[in-house]
Amino acid sequence: MIRRLATIAAALALSQAVWADVGLQSGAANNLPALPAGNYFSNYYIDVPAGAQQLAVNLNASGGDVDLFVRFGSPFPVQNTSVSYPTVSYDLLSRYGQYHSGSSTSNESVLILPSDKVPLQTGRWYIALINGGSSTANGTLTASYSSTVPVGDIALDFNSSYVDPKDAKNNCDISFWTDSTPATPIGGNNGTTLGQQRQNALAYAANELVAQLGIPTTVTVQACGAHLGGDNNSATLAHAGATSFFYDEPHYPSPSLPKKYTWYPSTVATRLNGSSLCGFAGGACDTLSNDEIQAVFNMDVGTASVLNGQKFYLGFDPNQKPAGQIDFIHIAMHEMTHGLGFLGLVNTDSTQGPLGAKAGLTVNGSSASIDYTNLTDGPFDDIFDDSVSIVANAGTTYTPFAGYEVNGANDAARAAAMVSGGTTTSGGDYVPGLYGTTNCGVYSGPCTGLRWSDAGAANSSVNQNVGRAAPADFPSLYAPCDKSKTSTCAEQNGSTLSHTVQAGDMMNAYDSGTNLRNMGLAVPMLGPIGWSNAAAPMPTWGQPIPSNWYDVSHSGHGFDFQLGYHDAINGDVYVLTFYSYAADGAPEWYQAVGHLVDGVFLPAIQSANGSTLLRVKYASNAPGQLGATADTSYYGSVVVDFNQAANSPVCRNVDRSQAPQLAVMYWVIGTDATNTANDQSASWCMQPIVPLASHATPDYNGHWYAGSADSGWGFELLDVNVGSASPAVFVYMYYPGPNNQPTWAAASGTLVNNSATMQVVQIANGYCRTCTPPAGGVQPGPSIGSMRLTLNPITAGQQPTGIATFQLAYPGGGAFTRNNVPIQMLSVPTGR
Incomplete structure (x- = not known):
């Protein structure tokens, strides 16, 4: 039970090979232009008509290592031509892909069905190809739809032996299938050797499973014999299971799996993704690496000391089974059904951890295993x-x-x-x-x-x-x-x-x-x-509440998440400002801009070092001269998933059942852009501070700034209804701090006649993102200044405006000051 971890360079920036959009014709092979290493195509699509029961997309190429991604409804991202550095990464494109095939070869395929998570449906399906190899790739791309329901198969691998150095009962002895002992045909099985009859019987069992379950894809089985022993009273006749298990979370995205933060066996994962195992998990596609089930049969059955010499009946016709023999086909069907997913992972072995515990992942070097204690991820x-x-x-x-x-x-x-x-x-x-x-x-x-x-x-x-x-x-x-x-x-x-x-x-x-x-x-x-082969409904993607979001387990850190503008084609654009603390506890902030795609915030690269979560540096704090630019000495990335977050382990460490909405934020921050494993990273469970129902009227909630003439600073404003009293106002201010580094501060007050005067403070006991929160939580320090806001009445169809005055002192002297500066809401007003 190993969760295979496909190793990809999350920060690998790609160059787009620029070509006009190409619509594929069903069944016609399209000759691809040469795809250089580190480049991608995202300009292919196919329009699927009503009544289609399958869509097969096949890449046949040589050279490089090209991976295939397919999605419905909106296109893949493209290069921002206004900057010189790549704005699209392998990680970003792979997260867009609702289906994928990413083996170590350049021959990839996916099969999409009406029963899949994003069901096959009428409309445009987009295709992206990424060459992550070191040489140029050449080949063809074919997309074919059909009104015929596909019929799959179970492919049996009789040739992949294996020796377990710790337990011989886990060996895979293929001599079980090549046994040359002469055998008389029986029950329709016309094999003339014992090994051949065993192969025939297993193939018959596999065909029965395909027919009865209606398997639409190919399932691969490593067929084994092993000396499992036994006595005259009992014996293990066989055992089988999936070769690997997978889950979908922001750190290890597998978008084709319907339920997030949930273990799926390899057989189900590949069926739902419409790919081979190597296509789903990455890596080599040799037979053993691609096997999804290991089925092991007891080679000691039939010997005198096991079950009094009872033998396996290998006939096809169950009515011809002699008394006292064991129906091999029944046993094979039973065991392979376990491999198809008829297996719970809750702990039933007290030596492995608490009984009833859910399974998690333990990573030890290059290996990973399902465990119940000392988990790296999960449960x-x-x-x-x-x-x-x-x-x-x-x-x-x-x-x-x-x-x-x-x-x-x-x-x-x-x-x-x-x-x-x-x-x-x-x-x-x-x-x-x-x-x-x-x-x-x-x-x-x-x-x-x-x-x-x-x-x-x-x-x-x-x-x-x-x-x-x-x-x-x-x-x-x-x-x-x-x-x-x-x-x-x-x-x-x-x-x-x-x-x-x-x-x-x-x-x-x-x-x-x-x-x-x-x-x-x-x-x-x-x-x-x-x-199930029943048609599936289109998923309902998470729709975030524009607000300030926080994690109750990491008080004092959080992010401002606001709608930047609507984009009906590519997904709405949001701005995320992550307010946090450096290693010494000093306030700092980072920012990301990106589309909301399938309920996930996916920002593009914003700097030459591949960062999607950007830290800025300033040239000055003078009006109109801030000169904010990317600080490339820092690397950052972020993804926020608003789908099914309550299933995530990070949302189950404390009770969050009353939260208005949950999301999982996965972030990476550090100074090593070439190897982000050296940087800090974590997944946090986030929830909005202010639900939509608590917004005041008129609604001034949003992100505000001083316009393009004095860009580089701004603030989030939370305007909260408190009943008959005047609305409460909370402000998170982002601005140039000491030494022109990004800092932030907070203020709160009451909005009376559209005006509020507030004391501004910074947290006195900030703590690093991977540190234990201080006992009693974060505490505000003394006032660093004051802020006065005057907000103008809201005009329908216009961005809210106002005036701001503030003076925010620096600890070593100096201040960030603005007097009666015009401000306006940068984000889209709530409900618009």
Whole structure:
């Protein structure tokens, strides 16, 4: 379970190869102009008509390392021709891409379907190509749409052996598939050697999964044998799972995944992205690196000391299975279904961390693994457990198994639910789950307190409790009270949670000896995980509140976020001013300008060192002579995601359930533009100080400045309704400080007859962005001066205006002063 981290240079600036927009014709290969290293094309598009059921985009090129990105609705960014440095980076283009393929080759493809996160729909789809390699690339680009529903396949890799240096049970022995022992054809399987029959049987199982689930893409499986052992009473027949897991967050963007901050298995991630695994995660596309499932079968089955010599039945026809043999095709279908995503990641092993804990990521050098303690990132929900509920009170109430909580508050409840079913006795026998109205309400058959609550499975005809009132119609999941090793209940690691208990279902935890080749509950249960072929609605993107935003865990830091202007084609443009503190606690600020794209603030590069979050330096503090320019000795970047922020771990460290809106801000600030890993970085959970409903009338909320004649300083004004009293006013002032470095200060007062006189202060105990906040929070220091604002009545259709006077003293002498200077709102007034 490794989350592969695709290594890309976030600050890699690119040059645009300038060409006229090119509309592609479906199915026609377009010869690309030569694409030099470090260059990109963003001028290709295809118009998709109504009724299309698939859109395939294929790049076939040689030379370089060209990556492919596709998006709907608005174009990719282009170079700002008014500056000499690149304004578009690999990172920016990749964040625009709703779908991508970025392997280490220049042969990339994506398949977009109506069931995807951004569903295939009528309209214009834009395509960008980026050459991140060291040589020029040449090739063709083809986009094809079709009204035919695609039919996928499961590709089996019988040739990728592997030796685990720590545990032989994790080996991949491919001799299982090449065994030359003669075999007699059986049950329609006409292979003449044991290895050939095994290959045929696994291929038959794969085809059954494709047909029953309606798999539309290619899934790749590393097929293995291993000596898993066993005895005459029990044995592990096989095990399988996804080779890697992924999530989408601002630090590691994966925009094609529908639910942010949530683990997805490699099989689902590639299906939703319409790409290969190497295309999704980056890296080599050799067979082993591209395998999405590893399926391991017990090579000891059939030996005298394991299950009394029972053998695998390898026939296609289940009715011809001899008594006492184990149906290989059923076992293979069951295990590969786990690899397709039928697997919860909540901890079931007490040796790995708290029982019931959610999974996170631990990075150690160049490797990364799913863990439950000492996390580098997370913990996160996972897409399987997202549809699980805990049922209590005799089956009458239920609560989400995963979802919003603070600091793992529901770990214990999850752990209890995972032992709420039948009992595994000290002798190893399993006594099925509970029956009757006392414990299960009106539930029919064995039940547990761990249930699958998604409506697709609850309403399915294969559900034996369909038609009952919730939660009695929720299928139960395997949650044994295992007393085989201890006198107290324990989970069964590897089985608990990720199996069903409905009698005769293919995903039961134990092989019943019957021929279960119908996927049963697995089909509707895999739907919300990512295998539904039903048409999906267009996502609703986050729409930010223009306001001052802050993180309750980092008091005193925050950002002013205001709408600069509307842009119906490329996305509205916002201005972000990040007020913070330097390492010595001195106030400082940075600024970014960018479009809101799919609910994410994505600023462009603003300086020659690749910064999207700009620190300025001043030539003077005299009126009209500030001479603000980029300070290229500092590097900064920022992304703010307004989508599904409540799912983020950084928004779950304290209770934020009452916040009017949440967003995740990922920032990088430092002095090393060539290797940003050396700079400070963090993700913060932000919320607006003033919700829209609290704006005063008339509404002066916004970012103000003195016009182009005295540009380089300004302030954010918050104008708050306090009922019958005069509105409260809060000001965050950004201006040249000592030594012409950017500084900020704050003021507050009351707006009486459109005027306010306020004392201005700076924080006395500022602290660095990665430091622990001071006990008791930040505290204002003594006044550094005063500010008087007089705001003019607002005229419809015009920017609000006014007059400002202030004198702000510097600690070592001198001051920043303006007298009766005309001011106007720079940002778009609220509601306009």
